[in-house]
Amino acid sequence: MDALLDSPPWTSLFPVHPATTDARWWRTAVVYQVYPRSFADSDGDGVGDLPGITARLDHLAALGVDAVWLSPFYTSPQVDAGYDVADHRAVDPVFGTLADFDAMLARAHALGLRVIVDVVPNHTSDEHTWFRRALAAPAGSPERARYVFRDGRGPGGSEPPNNWRSIFGGPAWTRVAEPDGAPGQWYLHLFDARQPDLDWTNPEVRDEFEDVLRFWLDRGVDGFRVDVAHGLVKADGLPDWDGTTAMVEGGADGATGPMFDQEGVHEIYRSWRAVLDSYPGDRVLVAEAWLDSLSRTARYVRPGEMHQAFNFAYLTTPWDADRNRQVIVDSLAASDAVGAPTTWVLSNHDVVRHTSRLGLTDAGSLPKGIRALDEQPDAELGLRRARAATLQMLALPGVAYLYQGEELGLPEDTAMDDEARQDPAWFRSGGFEAGRDGCRVPLPWSAAEPSHGFSPTGRSWLPQPPSFARHALDVQRGVPGSTYELYRRALALRRHLQLASGSLDLVELPGVTTSEAVVLRNREVLVVTVHRGAPVSLPAGCDLLIASDEVVQDGAGSLVLVPGTTAWVLPPRAARVPHARTTG
Ligand code: GLC
16 A cells, blocks of 8 residues: 555666675775874873773774774874874884784774774885984985985085975975085975985885785784875976975865876785785775875775775865765766775864864865964854764765764864964964864863863863863763764664665655755665755655754655755655665
């Protein structure tokens, strides 16, 4: 009877992506990024550490994620918050010891969580033994050949070897004093001057990093997030380039210069893949590559290369239904073409948190940090849209990346005192860029404790803004409607409904315009995100599974979604036909 009464609610349905029976963990996981400095501090020095992470892993298991990615915890002077590695095989004392790492890994595995660690192969710290030896050795020596040393141009070699700019601002070259004190060669650093770039044409560099991978694989890690994966190989001759080097908005013109995305990087990842494949278990490589097209990014995840690449195109898409729909379609097409899972990400330690980004008047701008004197985001609107964006993301087939604190709805700290800032981008840009400190503030675990439970002494390497008290985990846990409970329930449903291995169709609903809302179907679940315009009434008979904010019913019993809402609903019963299209 129902079947006769209920007809499919859509006016058209456009298939985008087939379901898959290949549900290996790295094709379907939700990966939670831990930023160790700011997750949990066990020893009271105000900087998070490995024992702090171990003690809080239960939180991640309870949240329902599958894996954890840890930003660097290796020995480092912390000039770039650990992305300046002085010893790739050792834990920095600020984070603990190798034994602490082993304990953390064992606890994670006992909880069923995989662990991905960062590997930073583009550059080292200037305190790395190799770089110290390079400085002490003469021009043309094998010690210098591990880095990109060149003679300068102009009279006496006083000009940099080319015109490249550092991504953090200023020139990408620094001149050294030779061992005899005379002004000497220049070395390349795409980032801070204390992060010299390695020369990946040197086989010694390649051997060293394969050995570093083995070191951590032997300890049992489940994979690596590869920092600046598109940067290792530079164009022959290091030609001048007039474009701007950029990270976040690489999509514009930043990622196409002679320092990025050169063909030679792929051979490196093919040999890394062979190293990983020689280990039991499914160990994975994840590319951090800020490229200007999804098809270029997909080249990093071709068969025999990496497993996943971050989908920064999704992260950088403005709050706009047409753009949002398009990037989803394009992302799936690009990764399906090479047989890789698509990833989805909205926040990380390098960008303004999506809770705040989406509350800006131009909710598509990608500011490099926000200062008190800049336009302040509308916190309520930003959080509302962020919850809607996340709920859409968690319904998409593939892998989702979460950044610590987003499950608490944490905003960016947009009013941090400039004196507190630590990001080298702030210093190297002469204060032109606020930098990334605003998204790196230590987490609030409990509202009433000192530093909101981050550290037993109440210390915190970046100050926590007053708003963090109301975002603390202990005031959200068990509270219906809280962002934490939204994430927890969405993750449970995603798993239960097998959305990560599901199919995707674009759907048009009667009366819903494509510029106002994105309507998708994954398996039998309709996923509706209303971006703007009038409230959207869903066809009668839809059953609500979860919504990012309150959804009301109109007089006719239809669910009504106001702008800034995502809902997962089951369509009327007759339309709940599981997909036949499946790839193996
Ligand atoms: C990556 C990291 C970023 C770091 C940079 C240099 O983009 O995510 O935090 O500053 O590499 O290592």
